[in-house]
Amino acid sequence: xxxxxxxxxxxxxxxxxxxxxxxxxxxxxxxxxxxxxxxxxxxxxxxxxxxxxxxxxxxxxxxxxxxxxxxxxxxxxxxxxxxxxxxxxxxxxxxxxxxxxxxxxxxxxxxxxxxxxxxxxxxxxxxxxxxxxxxxxxxxxxxxxxxxxxxxxxxxxxxxxxxxxxxxxxxxxxxxxxxxxxxxxxxxxxxxxxxxxxxxxxxxxx
Amino acid sequence: xxxxxxxxxxxxxxxxxxxxxxxxxxxxxxxxxxxxxxxxxxxxxxxxxxxxxxxxxxxxxxxxxxxxxxxxxxxxxx
Numbered sequence: 225x226x227x228x229x230x231x232x233x234x235x236x237x238x239x240x241x242x243x244x245x246x247x248x249x250x251x252x253x254x255x256x257x258x259x260x261x262x263x264x265x266x267x268x269x270x271x272x273x274x275x276x277x278x279x280x281x282x283x284x285x286x287x288x289x290x291x292x293x294x295x296x297x298x299x300x301x302x303x304x305x306x307x308x309x310x311x312x313x314x315x316x317x318x319x320x321x322x323x324x325x326x327x328x329x330x331x332x333x334x335x336x337x338x339x340x341x342x343x344x345x346x347x348x349x350x351x352x353x354x355x356x357x358x359x360x361x362x363x364x365x366x367x368x369x370x371x372x373x374x375x376x377x378x379x380x381x382x383x384x385x386x387x388x389x390x391x392x393x394x395x396x397x398x399x400x401x402x403x404x405x406x407x408x409x410x411x412x413x414x415x416x417x418x419x420x421x422x423x424x425x426x427x428x429x430x
Numbered sequence: 431x432x433x434x435x436x437x438x439x440x441x442x443x444x445x446x447x448x449x450x451x452x453x454x455x456x457x458x459x460x461x462x463x464x465x466x467x468x469x470x471x472x473x474x475x476x477x478x479x480x481x482x483x484x485x486x487x488x489x490x491x492x493x494x495x496x497x498x499x500x501x502x503x504x505x506x507x508x
Contacts, residue, residue, distance in 0.1 A: 258502045265495055270487025277488050291494045291501075298502055313475050316482040369484045387447040388481050394442075394449050409442075416441035416477065423480055 246311040253301040261298050268312065269294070272319045278389045279323035280330075289326055293319045324391035372422030380415030383408055431459040437470060444474040 244252070244263065252260025272293060276286040297315060304314050373381065379401075386392045386400065394412065398405045431439070436459045442448045448456055460467045 256506065258499065258506065261502060262495070262499060265498065269490050269495070271482050271485070273488040273490045274485035275482045278485055286488070287491050287494050290490055291498050294498050295501055298505075309472055309475055310479065312482075313479040316478045317475060319482075320478060366483050366486075369480050372480075373484055384445075387442075388445045388478075391446060394447055412442055412447055413438045416445070417438065419480065420441060420474065420477060423476060 247306060250301060250304055250306075250311045253298060254304070261294065264297070264311070265294055268315060271312075272315060275316060275319055275389075276323045279320070279391075280327050285326070285330075289323060293322050296322070320388070327391065369423070372419055375422070376415050376418055379403075380411045380418075383411040384415045384419075387412060431455060431462075433463060433466070436460070436463060436467060440467075440471050440474050441477065444471065444477060 244260070246264070246267070249260045249264045249267075253264065269290060273286055273290050276289050276293070277283070280286055280289070293315075296318060300318070304311065308314070376384075382401065383397055386397045387394075392400065394405055394408045397403070397412075398408045401408070403411075436456075439448060439452065439456050439459070442452075443456060460471070463470075
């Protein structure tokens with residue numbers, strides 16, 4: 225059945241009472257307010273660092289890239305439009321693109337592959353099973369999103385992780401997992417649809 | 431391509447997983463469905479946010495923010 229009306233919604237961590245919204249901070253940055261960037265950094269550096277680390281698997285390189293990405297947020301803030309989505313979505317898209325570009329450019333690609341391989345062997349479902357006990361007790365948005373993702377069959381999770389966090393094409397995923405191309409496409413389509421629909425359902429619970 | 435197929439392709443598109451030979455057909459459908467297509471693609475970008483929020487936040491070096499703010503300050507000075 226076709227999707228309609230509202231799209232999925234994700235909710236970032238709750239703000240302190242009286243704290244400026246992300247949109248207000250973005251307006252501040254667009255106006256050249258360095259304090260707004262400082263606040264946005266404090267709010268989201270952990271999430272963006274985790275994303276970058278997930279792509280490049282190197283702590284020092286992730287820190288350097290995080291700094292470059294926030295500098296790009298400062299420089300490119302004028303291109304952010306409230307009509308096109310939320311600031312976090314814009315920042316994540318930017319960070320992911322930079323991280324994947326960085327990964328492809330570096331000779332470190334091979335080393336990252338090896339690290340990923342080791343991590344995969346040690347912790348096969350790390351994407352969705354890295355919550356601390358404290359986070360699980362909190363029952364926050366992150367846990368709900370993880371629940372949606374972890375409800376997918378492992379093969380769908382793997383295909384999505386390789387596409388999103390490694391920037392792999394369907395053909396590359398097919399080659400890496402020794403799976404027919406059509407199967408990879410189906411796994412991606414089914415998995416992404418379930419996550420999208422799951423996120424839509426979340427908004428009724430939050 | 432009907433709209434449901436377009437929706438499936440859109441979710442692949444936003445994570446960069448459409449193959450080059452699929453992109454042409456996708457762009458044609460995008461044009462055909464117009465605003466409805468653009469609205470749906472925008473919604474699909476929520477997937478990016480969700481994937482990032484699914485990760486446990488990582489701690490950054492304290493020096494990163496200091497360097498960042500110093501660079502911003504230097505850039506602002508004439």
